[in-house]
Amino acid sequence: MAEDRAKVEPTSNEDRYQKVWAVIEGIPAGAVLNYGEVARLAGFPGRARMVGMALGRAPKSRQLPWHRVVNAQGRISFPEGSVKARTQRERLEAEGVEFVDGVIDLDRFSPQRAMDRLLWGP
DNA sequence: GGGCTGACCTACT
DNA sequence: CAGTAGGCCAGCC
Structure with a gap:
């Protein structure tokens, strides 16, 4: 029946955002991830745009x-x-993330590398 | 319900 | 290296 069809898609968008937020909370200080990577880790490959939405709708709490x-x-x-851009950059630099010409080396500042630095030092 | 927008990405020229 | 094209999809008219 119609109810069965509804259960084919068990996760609401709210649930999806929750997963996205959880992934973002897992990014260690001093590391960055791009939107597509967050989407992939949250189980939504190819849906990078959703990550932007999730961030915009995240409760301040x-x-x-x-x-x-x-x-x-x-x-x-x-x-x-913009104010947001400057705030973001300031926070990242405060964590040790380096910008070269306004660009971050995603490989060098991946969560994996951040963990390596934690264990082995710079 | 159709159309547009957007804290995006990959692949290809 | 820059620029384009197509894909993606939740919100919001």
Whole structure:
């Protein structure tokens, strides 16, 4: 019946956002992930845009480390010079993330590398 | 319900 | 290296 059809899609969008937020909360300080990677880790490959939505709709009470999410080119996805962009950059640099020409080396500042630094030092 | 937008990505030229 | 094209899909008219 119609109810069975409804159960084919058990997860609501709210649930999807919860998964996305959980992944973002798992990004260690000093590391960044791009939107597509967050989507993939949350179980939604190819849906990078959803991550942006989830971030925008995240409740303030959640205190997400939203600044650790950048785009696939390693650049901040807010208009350059905007308050948000500057805030994000400041927070990242405070954690040791380096910008070269406004670009972050995603490989060098991946969560994996961050964990390595934690264990082995810089 | 159709159309547009957007904190995006990959692949290809 | 830059620029384009197509894919993606939840919100919001």
